[in-house]
Amino acid sequence: MPRRAGRAALRTRLALITSAAVTLVALGVCAAAYVVIRYELVRQLDLQLTQQANLIAQEKRDQPAGPLYGECVWLSAPACAQIVTPRTGLPGARGGEELVLPVTDATRAVAAGSRSAYYSDITLRGHRMRLLTTPLRGHRALELAIRSDTADQGVRQAGRLLGAVGAAGVLLAAGLGYLASRTALAPVTRLTATAERITATRDPAHRIELSAAERRRPDEITRLADSFNTMLGELQQSVAAQRRLVADASHELRTPLTALRTNAELLARADRLSDSSRDRAAAALGRQLREVTGLVNDLIELARDEEPQPLVEPLRLDELVARCVEQARGHWPDTPFGTELAACTVYGVPARLARLLSNLLDNAAKFSPPGSAVEVRLTAGEDGGTAGGIDLTVRDHGPGIAPEDLPHVFDRFYRSRQARALPGSGLGLAMARQIARAHGAELTAERPDGGGACFRLRFPRT
Known part of the structure; x- marks a missing residue:
């Protein structure tokens, strides 16, 4: 149950994160669309006010201060207009009772020429209107207002529509987030189930099934x-x-x-x-x-899986091979050992490499007929082996390795038919390969021409 709860929590978090990201994008797009629509509708009103103000300014350039009309239809929209002076609306000024549109200090400043034209929103007789105040010649100002009900209604409709679209986008984002979390975490769910089966059965043969897609x-x-x-x-x-x-x-x-x-x-x-x-x-x-x-x-x-690193040191491999051959001559006096050794240097643990070489030499001597020589040859690349590759071969002239035994000669406890009557446990070659791999080398068995067996120890370039 805790594992299932953890998977559900991860799936829920991924779904929430995905849904939140998509929701933010959807809401951001809707908000941006709302702002753009509102701006365009208001801009259309402002353009209409500007065009109408230019016409009035040309027609009424000599009109005295006061309302031009109270309520009339101008381009299919109710409009009001009046001309004011810097003293319109002040106490004692004439014509104040005839004012239709509100006159403020900003309006009088435009009439006086100390302020440029501006737009504002007002409410007149219960209707929202858009007001343009623009200067005229002769220290006068023209106030022109048209109703903005249509624009406000369009903005509200756009807001409702975009709100509905945003809500649908949020629901869609939640559904897509859930589906995305299930799809994305499907391999993880199968991985968890496989790990649980392995824990329950202690059988590592289980695998995670992956589809072709x-x-x-x-x-x-x-x-x-x-x-x-x-x-x-x-x-x-x-x-x-x-x-x-x-x-x-x-x-x-x-x-x-x-x-x-x-x-x-x-x-x-x-x-x-x-x-x-x-x-x-x-x-x-x-x-x-x-x-x-x-x-x-x-x-x-x-x-042992690896060699102890503090014991690794540079050593002359040819000298180590010579010492191991001398020891093998003492163990196998009836077997002659021939050597051809090139000077070379490798990095490794001397005792472990000596064990590897002794195993190879003992194995070759054990299968060699009495009086038959064991050939040991060491070749090195450039710079004494530090830059070039190193190749060590140990060859005997015994019965050799059967083709069916060749893939298994380095297996633990494996003994061919020829070796079952001889002393040994079948671990020497397995240990030799393990030591070789721990030193970055590769030990292989070959069936050379002329019979016998050949074991090749190859060190790569260092």
């Missing part, structure tokens, strides 16, 4: 869903690899542990054994302990 037009959320699916795929592979490792390790440990228990039980009855039987049991027990210890150490090494 979403795949053709990927957006940020669709890319997030794709990334989540990719992450689930990697997680599924990691879980499967861990399960295989545990199953394989338990299988590999079962046999030596059984032998250890058997030999320990034999040694517990040492008084009943002959000296030779007791010595054989003790030797077998020591050998099996060493095998189990080596297997556990290999498992610990494989559990």
Whole structure:
């Protein structure tokens, strides 16, 4: 329920934000349209007043102060007009009782020539009117007013219409915002549902289903869903690899542990054994302990994901290879090792790279027939390997790698038919590849011409 409430809250917030944005735009457009319509209607009245004032000024240029007409029809609109002087409307002035339009100080200022023409809104006999006050010759001013009922009515109608349009726009924005939130959050909803299913079932095999349209037009959320699916795929592979490792390790440990228990039980009855039987049991027990210890150490090494950065240092790879070859000659005295080493420098952990090289050399010697040489060749690019690529090959002349075994030689606990009768746990090559990748190198297996197996360790340009 909390997760569903969270999804609903996110959807509601997105819908509200979208609706608010569209509503603001719609209301802004309606308000701007209202202002423009009102301005145009008032401007039409002002133009009409200006044209009529020019006609009156030409016809009545000698008319004395006073009303020209009280209420009459002028261009199909009731209009009133009067001429005033700077003293019209003042106490003691003549003709004040005949005034039709209001006379203010601003009107007298226009008559006196101290102020320019202006427009104003007045109410006369219960009607709203638009008034123009403009100067005439001879220190006089003309006041001309026409009714603005039509313009006011048009403004009110436009306001009601725009209000209805705005209300419809708000409702439409709310509906579109809801639909947009549902559409935009559909991959997120599926992502959340997938995460909940994985949490409930602990099965990373679930995926977020994306439609063909979403795949053709990927957006940020669709890319997030794709990334989540990719992450689930990697997680599924990691879980499967861990399960295989545990199953394989338990299988590999079962046999030596059984032998250890058997030999320990034999040694517990040492008084009943002959000296030779007791010595054989003790030797077998020591050998099996060493095998189990080596297997556990290999498992610990494989559990490491990366090399410790503080231990990384520049080192001469050719010198390290030479030392590892000398150690291999001591372990495998019947196997000759031939070397061709170019001077080069790499960055890495010396102990880990030595373990990688020892695994490759031991693997080559183990499969080489007695007296057959193991060839070790190291080539480097420009500048001693710091700028050019580095290539190390270890080749034996044994039975080689079968085509069906080639894709699996670096798998943990994998042992080919030829290797099942030989000592080992099947972890050496897997550990070698892990160390190589931790150093930015790539370890591959090849089937060279002439038989045997060749393992190539390639460091890229640094």
